Structure formats: C-alpha cells, structure tokens
Amino acid sequence: MIEITNLTKRFTGNRGGTVHALSEVDLTIADNEFVTVLGPSGCGKTTLLRALAGLTGWDEGDILVDGEPVRSPGPERAMVFQNFALLPWASVLDNVAFGLELRGEARGRRHATARELIGLVGLDGFEDRLPGELSGGMQQRVGLARALAVQPRVLLMDEPFGALDEQTRRILQQELLTIWERRRLTVVFITHSIEEAVLLGDRVVLMSPRPGRIAETVPVDIPRPRSFDLHGLGRTEEFTTLTTHLWERLRSMHPDTHPDTHPDRAGARR
Amino acid sequence: MTTAGPAPRSRPPGRIRRLLGTDLPYQMLTLLVVAALWEGYARTHESILLPTFTETAAATVTLLGEGELWRAAWLSNQALVLGFLIAVALGVPAGLLLGRFSAIERYTDVYLSILLVTPMAGIIPLLVMSVGFGLASRVILVALFSVVMAVTNARAGIRQIDASLIEMSRTFGASEAQIWRRVLIPGAMPAIMTGVRLALGRAVTGMVIVELLMVSVGYGGLILTYRSHFDAPALYAVVVIVLSEAVLLISAARWIERKMTPWATSHHSPRSTA
Incomplete structure (x- = not known):
C-alpha cells in the first residue's frame, strides 16, 4: 500500500516567488x-x-510504501521512463538485466531472468540487439522488461x-x-x-x-x-x-x- | 547485409568490391595526383630548395636504411609516448570530473581556454629555463600540447550523457561508483576516444615543434641538420617519415576507437563497415 499524506513541495521561481509544485497532496493506493x-x-x-x-x-508530508517511509x-519500486532511458551501448539482454546487475546478481542468474522477461514482452530473438536498432515501441518493451526484472x-x-x-x-x-x-x-x-x-x-x-x-x-x-x-x-x-x-x-x-x-x-x- | 541469393562464387571481384568500399583506393589516387603535380612542378622549376617527388622518395628509402634516422625516431618518440601518456592519464580523468561536477568548472574554465589558444611556442623559453634541455622539458611540452584535447573531449563526453540514464540507474539503487562504471564512463567513451585521437595529433605537433625550436634532437634535429646542408631531399624525407608515423598512429587510434565504441554513430567511419 502506498500512503501519501499532505505532500508539499515548494521551489523558488525565476522571479523570486515561491511556487508550489505540489500542495497538500493526499493519496492512498491499494496493493x-x-x-x-x-x-x-x-x-x-x-x-x-x-x-x-x-x-x-519534498518540504512537507510523508510517503509510506508498505508502512516504510520513502527516503x-x-x-x-521500479520506474519506466518516457524516453525509455536505455543504455545505448548495451544489448537488449544487458539492458533488461541492468537492475539485477546493479544489485550484484550473478551473470547467469540475471541473464536467465532477463530472458524470461524478454519473452514476456514479446522480444524473443532480439536479445543481442542494441537499442538503436529497435523501434520506439520495442525500446519501451525493453524498458518495461527491465523494470519488471527486479520484481517490484x-x-x-x-x-x-x-x-x-x-x-x-x-x-x-x-x-x-x-x-x-x-x-x-x-x-x-x-x-x-x-x-x-x-x-x-x-x-x-x-x-x-x-x-x-x-x-x-x-x-x-x-x-x-x-x-x-x-x-x-x-x-x-x-x-x-x-x-x-x-x-x-x-x-x-x-x-x-x-x-x-x-x-x-x-x-x-x- | 542486404545482398540476397547465393554468395557469388568468384572471390577476387568480391574482394575488389570490398576494397572499393573503403576509403583507401581513393586516398591512394589523391596521393598519386599530388605526387604527379609535385613531380611536374619541381622538374619545371628547378631549385636546390625543392626536390622532386622521386628524389624525395629515393631519399626516404635511403634514410630508412640509416641508423641516424632510427636514433632520431627513438629520441623523438620517447618524448612523444611519455608526453602523450601523461596527457591522457591526467587529462581524461580531469575532464571526466569537470564534466560530472560542474562546480569545479568555475575555477578552471579560463585556464583551459588559455591552454587551448596559447601559442605553446611562447612558453618554450620558460620551460627551458626551469627544466633544462633534457627529456623532461620535451615531455612536458608534448603533454601541454595534447592535454587540452583529452580534457575538453572527456568533459564534453560526460556532459552529453542523457541525464535520464543517471536517474534510471539511481532508481535501481546504483551507487555513485556504479553510475561511473556502468553509465558515465561507457557513455563518455566515444568522446574520450576522440579526445585521445586528437591529443595524439597534437602530441606529434608538439614533439616536432619542441625539437625545432628548443632542443635540436630527434626528427626536428634531423630537419635542422639537413636544412643547414641544403639537403632538400633528405629534409623532405624526414617530413614524409614524420607524417607517415602520424598517419599510422592516428589510424591506429581511430581503429581502436571504433572497436571500443561500436554503438556510437558519431565518428567518421568508412561507409562499408556495417
């Protein structure tokens, strides 16, 4: 469960005034x-x-995910980005395995997980391609697979x-x-x-x-x-x-x- | 590959076609034309200061057989290799740090610009006065010549990395060390390698200039010697040899650059390497 209470974030605008990016946001999201x-x-x-x-x-308020405050x-939690944010020099396989790699998972295991997710998002056969060789839709499939690979x-x-x-x-x-x-x-x-x-x-x-x-x-x-x-x-x-x-x-x-x-x-x- | 159907049987035509796909034959043709023009001009304007192409070629071959040249090459290249390596070893990390932590920039930017535009010949007397005529001052000058390229390109390499890649890594819990190793350094690698290649070019320039203006040893020393003997073919031959070495070194650097960064599309590779 995600509990956001009274979340407020201010920043100083160009002309010195205070701008509220977020003001007293309350939101609870169920599992x-x-x-x-x-x-x-x-x-x-x-x-x-x-x-x-x-x-x-942020300036005020709290965010709890499963009771734990977010710092x-x-x-x-895993994120999928609008511009895909794939590593241009890494293969599809290595991109999908990236989150697991950062967590120190061994090569064999992270590649096995990555292959499974590449299958899930329908990119079988593209494991060795570079992001630049894929269409936008395929790139975002990689982004989705990468996020799912860490089992968020x-x-x-x-x-x-x-x-x-x-x-x-x-x-x-x-x-x-x-x-x-x-x-x-x-x-x-x-x-x-x-x-x-x-x-x-x-x-x-x-x-x-x-x-x-x-x-x-x-x-x-x-x-x-x-x-x-x-x-x-x-x-x-x-x-x-x-x-x-x-x-x-x-x-x-x-x-x-x-x-x-x-x-x-x-x-x-x- | 877009070619369909069975592979052609006759191999030589394929090899020739592949050769024509590279830049080499065209560059050779340019060389041939320049050589012919040179030969023609030098023959019609006979002068002790202007050898013909064939004289130069002959002198080059002769020179290559002489110990004097190789001693000069050995001396010159000591300064080149040491100065270049120092420039890369210091310049690339410095550029990476400048790119990542732009707060440092305030302190250094103007000095980098100075380093980039100062005629290095002007600081040679200064160097000689403080370090003397030895290898050290030649190494320092070569390093000064080339370090700017290593710094500015590495810095640009970090700057042009998509910020969302760093954010993405952070969402997966990457540490700063992991971000450096997995994102910043690979991302900056094409620019780093370009910087290394340009630094190499400047190092060769620095090597020759320092020998011409400061310490007449090595290649520069040979050039000065042959000039005082009015031995124009030999003088030109030294220039040809220095140029050849520079071209070889830079081609090697470009080859390494392409091998190390196959995903980058920014470098000027021959058309047919896909």
Missing part, C-alpha cells in the same frame, strides 16, 4: 491497484512520481507511451494490462491522455496546476479484463461519460480556456 494520474503540464504529476521513486525530496529509491511491488510509469505513435501506444497499453493482470502489482501511471487514463486505470487521479494538487479522484468502474479497441470499450456509455467529465474539468483549468476560445483549439494544444 495491486492501477492508478492513472492525469493533468495538464505543470500540475506536478511528474514531481509526484519522482517523489514516489525517491529521486526528489531514496528502493528495491520494491510498485511500478512507476512516467508517460511511458507518450513518445510512441498511436498504433504502437494502443498495442502496448493492451499488453501492459495483460501483464499487470497476470503479475498483480501496483501501478502508478502518469499520462496526459484522457483516454489512456480511463482505459487503463482503476482510478483516475486528476491533478490541477499552480499549485499542483489533486482536483478529483474518479473511479473507473469498467469491468476487466478490458479490451479496448475504440469500437468496443471506447463506445460504451461509461467510457464516454468519464472521458467527457474529465475533459470538462481539464478544459476549465487550461490556461488557454476563455469563453471565446473554441474548444477544438484548446484541445489541440494538449
């Missing part, structure tokens, strides 16, 4: 829950994830599919859900896509900017396993209601929103 965090740029969603990962500090990165209880995903094209993103969303349903782990998934947030999450945490705080938490009562070609799930009433509601909320907090502004224009900005 094996899939939580998506949605919000416009500058709402602090990435800061929240980096705090959870132990990569950045630094820990073995029970919590998977932290920072807009992992944001850099991918639409088709690849859909395929990876589906595969991520399949893996999550099989492995049962807690996922905190940052996104700025409303559809993605609803398709994947048990709950959508909507954040608003300046100061970064939780605006609303929306449960997604769409049964699992979800299969989401937009002609199935995408056309259900629950899906439409949820995405419409989230869009209204997001639009109202968007700086470009003005009574005269055409909604299409605001939408195009993301």
Whole structure:
C-alpha cells in the first residue's frame, strides 16, 4: 500500500516567488491497484512520481510504501521512463538485466531472468540487439522488461507511451494490462491522455496546476479484463461519460480556456 | 547485409568490391595526383630548395636504411609516448570530473581556454629555463600540447550523457561508483576516444615543434641538420617519415576507437563497415 499524506513541495521561481509544485497532496493506493494520474503540464504529476521513486525530496508530508517511509529509491519500486532511458551501448539482454546487475546478481542468474522477461514482452530473438536498432515501441518493451526484472511491488510509469505513435501506444497499453493482470502489482501511471487514463486505470487521479494538487479522484468502474479497441470499450456509455467529465474539468483549468476560445483549439494544444 | 541469393562464387571481384568500399583506393589516387603535380612542378622549376617527388622518395628509402634516422625516431618518440601518456592519464580523468561536477568548472574554465589558444611556442623559453634541455622539458611540452584535447573531449563526453540514464540507474539503487562504471564512463567513451585521437595529433605537433625550436634532437634535429646542408631531399624525407608515423598512429587510434565504441554513430567511419 502506498500512503501519501499532505505532500508539499515548494521551489523558488525565476522571479523570486515561491511556487508550489505540489500542495497538500493526499493519496492512498491499494496493493495491486492501477492508478492513472492525469493533468495538464505543470500540475506536478511528474514531481509526484519522482517523489514516489525517491529521486526528489519534498518540504512537507510523508510517503509510506508498505508502512516504510520513502527516503531514496528502493528495491520494491521500479520506474519506466518516457524516453525509455536505455543504455545505448548495451544489448537488449544487458539492458533488461541492468537492475539485477546493479544489485550484484550473478551473470547467469540475471541473464536467465532477463530472458524470461524478454519473452514476456514479446522480444524473443532480439536479445543481442542494441537499442538503436529497435523501434520506439520495442525500446519501451525493453524498458518495461527491465523494470519488471527486479520484481517490484510498485511500478512507476512516467508517460511511458507518450513518445510512441498511436498504433504502437494502443498495442502496448493492451499488453501492459495483460501483464499487470497476470503479475498483480501496483501501478502508478502518469499520462496526459484522457483516454489512456480511463482505459487503463482503476482510478483516475486528476491533478490541477499552480499549485499542483489533486482536483478529483474518479473511479473507473469498467469491468476487466478490458479490451479496448475504440469500437468496443471506447463506445460504451461509461467510457464516454468519464472521458467527457474529465475533459470538462481539464478544459476549465487550461490556461488557454476563455469563453471565446473554441474548444477544438484548446484541445489541440494538449 | 542486404545482398540476397547465393554468395557469388568468384572471390577476387568480391574482394575488389570490398576494397572499393573503403576509403583507401581513393586516398591512394589523391596521393598519386599530388605526387604527379609535385613531380611536374619541381622538374619545371628547378631549385636546390625543392626536390622532386622521386628524389624525395629515393631519399626516404635511403634514410630508412640509416641508423641516424632510427636514433632520431627513438629520441623523438620517447618524448612523444611519455608526453602523450601523461596527457591522457591526467587529462581524461580531469575532464571526466569537470564534466560530472560542474562546480569545479568555475575555477578552471579560463585556464583551459588559455591552454587551448596559447601559442605553446611562447612558453618554450620558460620551460627551458626551469627544466633544462633534457627529456623532461620535451615531455612536458608534448603533454601541454595534447592535454587540452583529452580534457575538453572527456568533459564534453560526460556532459552529453542523457541525464535520464543517471536517474534510471539511481532508481535501481546504483551507487555513485556504479553510475561511473556502468553509465558515465561507457557513455563518455566515444568522446574520450576522440579526445585521445586528437591529443595524439597534437602530441606529434608538439614533439616536432619542441625539437625545432628548443632542443635540436630527434626528427626536428634531423630537419635542422639537413636544412643547414641544403639537403632538400633528405629534409623532405624526414617530413614524409614524420607524417607517415602520424598517419599510422592516428589510424591506429581511430581503429581502436571504433572497436571500443561500436554503438556510437558519431565518428567518421568508412561507409562499408556495417
């Protein structure tokens, strides 16, 4: 279980004023829950994830993972990065085994684990390739396999599919859900896509900017396993209601929103 | 490989095609053209100061057979090898540290720039006065010449590493030592090797300059001797030999660079090495 209480992070802005990156954020995430965090740029969603990962500090509040306060990165948490963050000089096999290598696991054992995960993410036969030889989707599969290889209880995903094209993103969303349903782990998934947030999450945490705080938490009562070609799930009433509601909320907090502004224009900005 | 179908039977054409894929034949052709132009010019403008290409070639062969050259090469290369190794051994770690801890930069940046632009010839008298005419001052000058390349390239190598790789390592619990070993050094390796190669080039320059201006021994000493004898072919032959050595050394450095960093696409490799 993840318990975030009263999390506040300030930093000094360019003109000397204090900016609240996060303000009094309270959030409890159950074991094996899939939580998506949605919000416009500058709402602090990435800061929240980096705090959870132990990569950045904060000014007030607490983060507990299974009762243990988070101070630094820990073995029970693993992160998947938007830009994949693969070692360009290392093979797929060595990239997937990297987390285990850092933990000092012997070569044979870590490679065995890595091969198993390479199979899980559908990259059999690509073990010896370098990241530069792979497509973006395949690179993120490597990133996912690397995170899963250390057997985390919590998977932290920072807009992992944001850099991918639409088709690849859909395929990876589906595969991520399949893996999550099989492995049962807690996922905190940052996104700025409303559809993605609803398709994947048990709950959508909507954040608003300046100061970064939780605006609303929306449960997604769409049964699992979800299969989401937009002609199935995408056309259900629950899906439409949820995405419409989230869009209204997001639009109202968007700086470009003005009574005269055409909604299409605001939408195009993301 | 994109070629489909069974491998061609006749081997020589394949070998020739592979050779044509490298830069060597084209470079040889350039050399041939330059040699022909040189020969033609020198024959039509007869001068004691300008030997023909064939005279130079003959003098080079003769010189290669003489102990005098090899003694000079031995002397020169002592300074070259020692100075270059010192420059790399000090310059690369210094550059890596500067790249990682930019706070140090404040103290050093201006001095690096000075080192980069100062005409080194100007500090030769200073060196001679403090260290004397021995091997030590030649080694120091070679090192001074080449160290800047090692430092600046290693520093740039660290700087251009994707910061998310370091964050990623930290999320997996990497220690600073592990980050150095597994991320920073491999990530900076292409730039480090480029720096080593450029440092080698500057070391050769430094070696010759110090011998021409300060201590007339080695290659530089030979050049000065032949100049005073108006023996132009031999003088040119020494230059040819120094150039050949430089080309060989730099090719070797480039080869090592490619072997060590096969993933890097930044270095100028021949087209057909894929």
